[in-house]
Amino acid sequence: MGGTLSDEAAVDQGTVLGIDIGGTKMAAAIVGADGRILTEHRIPTPPGDAEQVFAALAELIGRVEGDVRPVAVGIGSAGPLDQRHGLVSPVNITGWRNFPLVDRVRELVGDVPVELGVDGHCFALGEFWTGAGRNADAMLGIVVSTGVGAGIVVDGRPLLGQSGNAAHLGHVVVDLDGEACACGSYGCVETYASGPRMVARAQRRGWRTSESVDAAVLSADAAAGDEIAVAVFDDGAQALAAGIVATAVTVDLTSVVIGGGVAKAGPVLFDPVQRWVKRLAQLPFVADLSVEPAQLANAGLLGAARLAWDTLA
Known part of the structure; x- marks a missing residue:
């Protein structure tokens, strides 16, 4: 299950966590500075209320992280969103309305930068980066x-x-x-x-x-x-x-x-x-x-990871 990483978790200065959230599926990956995906998992986006959807995301994050603690997190989400306040209201995820996604993800990953972007922006950024x-x-x-x-x-x-x-x-x-x-x-x-x-x-x-x-x-x-x-x-x-x-x-x-x-x-x-x-x-x-x-099968996920890397630039 997902949860705050323990103090014993390894801190990997060479990786970030990329998350791609859509109405059909959620994906997460550990990504290096060169755009190489080290670990990736995906699950169907579940129906249900806000907490049921987030519980599935939390489990996904815990699964993909393992014992690695990324130095930053990038999230691509279906919109619309409020980037300034870290809120999402995806048209195709009815359980989330003004859902505080950035704060909730930060509770899971610890005190690292968490950047939120529209999924279309992340797709474009991923193809621009390596596609x-x-x-x-x-x-x-x-x-x-x-x-x-x-x-x-x-x-x-x-x-x-x-x-x-x-x-x-x-x-x-x-x-x-x-x-x-x-x-x-x-x-x-x-x-x-x-x-x-x-x-x-x-x-x-x-x-x-x-x-x-x-x-x-x-x-x-x-x-x-x-x-x-x-x-x-x-x-x-x-x-x-x-x-x-x-x-x-x-x-x-x-x-x-x-x-x-x-x-x-x-x-x-x-x-x-x-x-x-x-x-x-x-x-x-x-x-x-x-x-x-497009050339990439996972451009949105890579674009989310690139958002994370850019917070460290």
């Missing part, structure tokens, strides 16, 4: 999955904003007359590009209406040439490209990395995204905007 963005000066990282998250890295640091929630690309409005979004707005990127919303749109158009299917099935059908599946992926790609170009012209960057479950569709997603980006990115300073697939 597809490692040669870029500035990068936009996007996770396309059950939702659409994002993060921006400039000069090796995540762009956080006042509250720590900057770069919520999934909630950039790209259609003023669009569908209602879970955030309360309308026509957000996420309403067109997330896996569940694409599946729902395809089924409304007559695709596999009597089956229980997901985005992986939709992408396989699109790859096989199904007209409805292809059209829905094109709609999602157009919305995603509009969000990408809006962000690029605002922040002035040319490197984009996309990961997440829906990104596993490969060319079914990337071909139309690249086509729409080329069509929409007309200003000279974004004319060479590149969009690449």
